[in-house]
Structures are given as C-alpha cells and as structure tokens.
Amino acid sequence: MQAVRRAACWLDKRLGFSSAILPVIRHPVPRSVNWWYVFGSATLVAFLVQVVTGVALAFSYVPAPNSAYETLQFITHQAVLGNIVRGIHYWGASAMVVLIFVHLCRTFLMGSYKFPRELNWLTGVLLFGLTLGMAFTGQLLRWDQDAYWAVVVGAEQAGRVPVVGDLLAQVLVAGQTVGGATLTRFYATHVFLFPALIFALVGIHLYLVVRHGISEPPGRRDVVDPATYEARYQELIHQEGVPFWPDAAWRDVLFALAVGAAVVLLAVVIGPATLGDKADPTNIQANPRPDWYFLWYFALLALMPPGLENWFMVGFPLLVVVVLLALPFVAPAGERSPFRRPWAVGVVGFCALSIGTLVWYGSVSPWSPNFQPAPLPATVTQGLSGDALRGAQLFQAKDCITCHTIAGTGGQRGPDLSTIGDQLSPDQLTWRIATGGNNMPAYGATLQPAEMAALVDFLSQLRSR
Amino acid sequence: MPDTAESLLNRRRFLSLLSLGLGALAALVLSVPVLAYLLSPLLDPNRNVWRNLGSVDQFKVGDTVKVDFEEPSPLPWSGQTAQAALWLRRDDATHFTAFAVNCAHLGCPVDWRPDAKLFLCPCHGGVYYADGSVAGGPPPRPLFRYDTRVENGTVEILTRPLPVG
Numbered sequence: 001m002q003a004v005r006r007a008a009c010w011l012d013k014r015l016g017f018s019s020a021i022l023p024v025i026r027h028p029v030p031r032s033v034n035w036w037y038v039f040g041s042a043t044l045v046a047f048l049v050q051v052v053t054g055v056a057l058a059f060s061y062v063p064a065p066n067s068a069y070e071t072l073q074f075i076t077h078q079a080v081l082g083n084i085v086r087g088i089h090y091w092g093a094s095a096m097v098v099l100i101f102v103h104l105c106r107t108f109l110m111g112s113y114k115f116p117r118e119l120n121w122l123t124g125v126l127l128f129g130l131t132l133g134m135a136f137t138g139q140l141l142r143w144d145q146d147a148y149w150a151v152v153v154g155a156e157q158a159g160r161v162p163v164v165g166d167l168l169a170q171v172l173v174a175g176q177t178v179g180g181a182t183l184t185r186f187y188a189t190h191v192f193l194f195p196a197l198i199f200a201l202v203g204i205h206l207y208l209v210v211r212h213g214i215s216e217p218p219g220r221r222d223v224v225d226p227a228t229y230e231a232r233y234q235e236l237i238h239q240e241g242v243p244f245w246p247d248a249a250w251r252d253v254l255f256a257l258a259v260g261a262a263v264v265l266l267a268v269v270i271g272p273a274t275l276g277d278k279a280d281p282t283n284i285q286a287n288p289r290p291d292w293y294f295l296w297y298f299a300l301l302a303l304m305p306p307g308l309e310n311w312f313m314v315g316f317p318l319l320v321v322v323v324l325l326a327l328p329f330v331a332p333a334g335e336r337s338p339f340r341r342p343w344a345v346g347v348v349g350f351c352a353l354s355i356g357t358l359v360w361y362g363s364v365s366p367w368s369p370n371f372q373p374a375p376l377p378a379t380v381t382q383g384l385s386g387d388a389l390r391g392a393q394l395f396q397a398k399d400c401i402t403c404h405t406i407a408g409t410g411g412q413r414g415p416d417l418s419t420i421g422d423q424l425s426p427d428q429l430t431w432r433i434a435t436g437g438n439n440m441p442a443y444g445a446t447l448q449p450a451e452m453a454a455l456v457d458f459l460s461q462l463r464s465r
Numbered sequence: 466m467p468d469t470a471e472s473l474l475n476r477r478r479f480l481s482l483l484s485l486g487l488g489a490l491a492a493l494v495l496s497v498p499v500l501a502y503l504l505s506p507l508l509d510p511n512r513n514v515w516r517n518l519g520s521v522d523q524f525k526v527g528d529t530v531k532v533d534f535e536e537p538s539p540l541p542w543s544g545q546t547a548q549a550a551l552w553l554r555r556d557d558a559t560h561f562t563a564f565a566v567n568c569a570h571l572g573c574p575v576d577w578r579p580d581a582k583l584f585l586c587p588c589h590g591g592v593y594y595a596d597g598s599v600a601g602g603p604p605p606r607p608l609f610r611y612d613t614r615v616e617n618g619t620v621e622i623l624t625r626p627l628p629v630g
Binding site: 166 | 512536578585601602604605
C-alpha cells in the first residue's frame with residue numbers, strides 16, 4: 001500500500017497533476033451555471049465517440065471506388081458487431097450536428113459570445129463549419145449512389161462560383177470527373193485533415209473557456225460593458241464561484257451519458273443508414289438524396305427561383321459565414337438576456353423552424369417526378385370506354401402521371417387533376433397540354449391529334465361526384 | 466567587447482528573428498511539394514479523347530439510348546467510376562446527338578422517357594425536351610452535349626469533364 005502511494009506521489013510530482021492540471025479542472029465557475037450549459041461538452045463527447053468508432057471502421061474500410069462499397073457491405077453484414085459500430089458512428093454524427101447547433105444557439109441567445117469571449121465564439125463557429133464538413137464528407141464514404149451523386153452535386157455548386165468555379169470543382173473531385181482520385185481525397189479529408197483541425201480548435205476553444213471563465217447565466221438586467229465586465233466577473237467568481245469539477249461537471253457527465261445512451265439505442269434499434277445501390281455513373285436509375293442534415297439545403301435548391309439561384313448558391317453560404325464571424329464584433333457589448341433581445345430569439349426561432357420545415361419538405365420532395373407511380377385506381381378507370389379509356393392509358397404511358405395525381409395516385413410536381421373536368425373546358429385542357437407553361441412541358445409536338453383528343457376526353461370526365 | 470544591456474537585447478532580437486525566419490522558411494519549403502501534389506488535378510493537361518461507342522448500324526434513327534463508355538485514363542482502382550454514360554440519339558444516317566446524363570441544374574442523372582419524349586431529373590424537378598432544351602424546373606440552361614463524329618461506320622464522342630456551370 002505504501003509502495004502504491006509512493007508511486008502515485010512520484011507520478012504526481014513528475015506530471016504536476018495536482019499542482020498544474022487539477023487547478024484547471026477545478027477552475028471556479030459561477031454558481032448559477034445550469035442545464036443550458038451542457039451542450040458544448042456533449043458535442044465534445046459525441047466527437048470523441050466519432051473518433052473511436054471511426055478508427056474502428058477504418059480498420060476495415062478501403063477508400064477506393066473498386067472496393068469501398070464492398071467493405072461497407074462487409075462491415076454492415078459480416079463483421080462482428082460491425083453494424084452496431086457503423087450505427088453508433090451514423091447516429092453519433094447526427095447527435096454531433098444537433099448538439100453543436102444547439103450549443104451555438106444557446107451561446108447566441110444568452111449573449112455568451114460577447115466581450116471578452118469573442119474568440120471563443122469564432123473558434124466555435126469554425127468548429128461548427130468543420131462539423132458540417134465532416135457530415136458531408138462522411139456520407140460520401142458509403143460510396144453508394146446517394147454518395148456518388150452528392151459528390152457530383154457538390155462539385156456543380158462549387159462550379160457556380162464566379163471565375164474560379166471550374167478550378168474549385170476540379171480540386172474538389174481531384175480531376176475532370178468523379179473517379180479513382182475523388183474518394184481518397186474525401187477519405188483523407190474526413191479521417192485526417194478535418195479531425196486534426198477539430199482537435200486543434202477544441203484545444204484552443206477549451207483553453208479560452210478556462211481563460212475567460214464560463215459565462216454567467218444572464219439576468220434580465222445584465223448588460224456587458226467592456227470597461228467593467230471583467231472586474232465584475234472576477235468579483236462574482238470570488239464571491240460565489242464553485243469548482244467546475246465536480247460542482248458543475250456532474251450535469252455535463254449526466255447529459256453526455258444520456259446522449260450516448262440514445263445514440264447506442266438508436267444504433268441497436270434502427271441501425272446505420274441503409275446502403276443504397278453501389279456508386280455507378282452509368283446507373284441513372286438514381287434518386288439522390290443527402291442525409292437529413294443537408295436535406296433542408298437540398299429543398300432550398302429546388303424551391304429557389306431559378307433567376308436568383310446563382311446568387312443564392314454562392315451568396316447564402318457566404319452570408320452565413322460572414323454573419324457568424326462578424327457577430328461578436330458587431331455586437332460585442334450590451335444586453336445579454338434573451339428576454340431583452342427579442343430579435344435574437346426571433347432569428348433563432350425562424351432558423352430552427354425553417355430548417356425543420358425544409359428537412360421535412362426535402363424528405364417529401366413533391367417537386368420530384370414519381371418515376372414508379374401505382375396504376376390509376378379502378379374507381380377512376382371503371383366505366384370508361386372508347387376515347388376516354390384510351391386517354392386514361394395515355395395519361396400513364398405519356399408520363400402525365402409522373403407529375404400529376406389523380407385519386408391519390410401519381411406524382412405531386414403538377415396540380416392534382418382529380419376534378420380537373422370541373423375546372424377546365426376541353427378547349428382549355430387542349431391548350432394547356434399543347435402549350436405547357438409554369439413548369440409543364442408543351443406536349444403539342446409529342447401527341448398525335450387523336451391522342452390529344454383521347455387524353456382531353458379522359459380528363460374532362462374527371463369531376464367531383 | 467563586453468555585453469552591454471543594449472548589445473544583449475540586439476542579440477536576443479536577432480536570435481528570435483533568426484529562429485522564426487528559419488521556421489517559416491522550413492514551413493514554406495515543405496508546403497511547396499505538398500500543395501503542388503494536392504492541386505495537381507489543376508496542372509493536368511486536358512486529356513480528352515475520342516471514344517468509340519460502336520457501329521452506326523446498331524442505333525435506330527430517332528431513338529435515344531443510354532450508352533456507356535470509358536473515361537480517359539482512369540486510375541487502376543477506379544472500379545465502376547472508370548465508366549461514364551451519355552444519352553445518344555441517332556438523328557439521321559450520319560448524324561448523332563450526345564447529351565450528358567448530368568442535369569444542367571446540379572448534375573443529377575436525367576432519365577429519358579421515350580413515350581413522353583422528355584428528360585426528367587429526379588433531384589429538383591428539372592425537365593428537358595428531346596432536343597435538350599429546358600421544359601420546366603430550375604435548370605438554367607439546356608443539357609450539355611458531347612462532340613460526336615462518325616468514322617469508318619462507327620460513332621465516336623469526345624470525352625469531356627464533368628459539365629459544370
């Protein structure tokens with residue numbers, strides 16, 4: 001026993017644990033720090049989980065187009081508990097994106113980014129960007145059809161940047177087209193470059209947290225004045241500070257454990273993202289969709305008026321970056337409490353609501369054609385004969401049904417035609433079909449006159465009964 | 466000469482600058498090969514080549530079909546990505562039109578619907594007529610095309626980079 005104590009004492013003297021490290025872990029924090037302060041540490045824990053599971057996955061993953069997909073199949077279906085490891089990595093990624101977003105919102109809403117914590121905010125913004133970068137590069141490594149086309153879509157957006165667009169796109173895919181050099185590029189970025197940057201920035205971020213102290217939860221009358229803030233904070237810490245460990249840290253531990261439990265539970269119950277078909281540029285039977293954290297952007301790109309799109313694709317990400325980076329310099333002082341900053345609350349509420357709505361809209365994507373619609377139901381086709389019956393067949397054969405719904409069957413790109421006979425006369429129908437407009441292709445050159453007549457006959461009979 | 470306070474200060478200043486300068490030089494020297502290596506795709510000369518898509522006779526006049534071909538000089542581990550596809554239509558006895566499969570909006574693969582005579586994109590709802598012009602949706606321009614030619618009874622296309630912007 002004595003020997004163990006002596007060894008521990010020796011180690012402590014050499015390491016300087018109790019003299020140099022313990023004081024950092026026990027740095028005083030405001031007594032009023034509460035449950036709103038757990039999201040940053042939980043993001044860090046999620047990141048560490050990603051590192052551990054990511055390293056495990058890298059033991060089997062081969063980052064080459066001729067084998068990446070096969071190694072994912074192996075990991076998912078053959079490797080011992082490989083499905084669970086992939087599941088934890090997948091749900092851990094989602095957790096990390098959600099947590100860092102909530103952490104960012106919390107910091108903004110409580111005005112914690114203000115003087116003297118501007119650099120805490122800036123390093124945090126970079127970490128937020130890197131987390132999204134990890135999410136994007138990570139989904140590509142699955143190397144299924146969604147992954148392949150996501151690279152193409154990413155390169156196309158880079159290509160919209162004025163002047164250097166072509167060069168950017170070529171650097172992104174490492175060549176003229178997506179090929180052998182592309183996947184290794186994203187792999188190296190995902191497992192070496194970005195994680196190294198994240199580790200470095202987390203180090204700086206934590207150092208700054210200790211240097212400036214954890215911000216006190218703002219009271220309604222707390223106003224930041226750079227001239228007096230630091231002295232006031234020191235006084236607060238002096239009077240009623242408590243050591244971070246364990247007085248505040250227990251909440252971080254409990255919350256991180258809850259997040260971890262949820263991630264593992266989701267990995268076991270739902271499992272990782274389903275593997276689509278293998279990436280194949282010659283397989284155009286694809287329905288590319290990004291993972292949920294980019295679905296809102298995918299939806300925006302469909303809903304954007306085409307005239308604004310070039311501005312939007314370059315301007316929107318740029319605007320977000322500029323706003324986030326400029327924030328602590330534009331508003332370094334003043335009110336902190338969310339109750340005194342209705343605009344801040346409004347902006348966060350608006351962003352969260354828009355993103356949520358757009359993610360849902362992107363998952364439904366009514367603007368996409370329905371390539372495999374069910375046949376028209378019997379309630380529509382029964383009792384039809386002659387031209388009208390032929391029209392119903394043409395409605396399906398000529399891909400009208402790909403974009404239009406009748407009685408719940410078909411695509412949602414164009415208007416529902418279930419009762420179109422009530423709304424348009426045969427002449428109006430003929431005109432609409434022949435000339436198109438409003439995203440409807442003109443069928444005048446495609447349909448024979450007899451086909452047009454049959455189609456119009458069928459559509460005219462669609463009435464509310 | 467004895468060390469005065471001033472000469473000591475000068476020496477320290479010199480040694481700091483020397484160390485920082487040498488460090489910066491080392492970083493610069495190291496970054497040249499690394500950056501050049503990473504940016505090498507930009508230094509590559511244009512490697513596009515004419516690819517044979519097969520005998521003219523196997524294509525029916527008026528039909529639009531998907532044809533696969535090999536990318537120029539793919540890497541040995543490229544697997545399926547060594548291949549690419551395009552939509553090829555035989556216009557008449559000696560003329561062909563070749564469309565990129567990539568939607569001109571954001572590059573998703575468009576599908577040819579022979580009965581509707583339209584190209585449909587699965588991503589954001591882009592639609593094109595048979596001649597590649599935009600029929601609906603967000604695409605800012607018609608479908609991209611490949612150069613085609615007929616040589617010794619076979620159709621050939623000139624490969625091209627991923628059509629961007």
